[in-house]
Amino acid sequence: MATKYHARIYVTLRSSVLDPAGTAVESGLKQMGYTEVESVRIGKYIEMQLTANNEDEAKQHLDEMCDRLLANTVIENYCFELSELATV
Template sequence: MNKYHARVYITLRPSVLDPAGVAVQSGLKQLGYEEVEQVRIGKYIEMTLNAVSEDEAKAQLDLMCDRMLANPVIENYRFEVVELSAVA
């Protein structure tokens, strides 16, 4: 087994209204940051997992995102996987 570090990025689909992003954008404009055109808020998750291969780690992550971490109806996700070391 190998140990992998994963970074998961989850964002609302472009067609979904982002009220948190609108609120942050409004606050930034009130602070004088008029150049900000749009703000979208998302989630960032880091995890370490064990898998036989990088492909298996990616398959596990894909299932985790589909089943729990993201709502596939309104959110998109992507992830990065880096091998840390072999686990004895």
């Protein structure tokens, strides 16, 4: 029987990749007086619901989706959290 899952996916630039948006936000925060800010990196957050036969299958599909569309694995890393949705 198929199970519904909720996924939270985090996509971030690799540490070796420059992040001009993060640098701009960091500069803006410092200009606003938040001098304690030391480093800002900008990423993407994605939520989705999916149905799979089991958790391993859901994780495999999420890996494939991230590799093929959601992240540019040349310059980005990704990780995800997966939780089973309660059935009513």
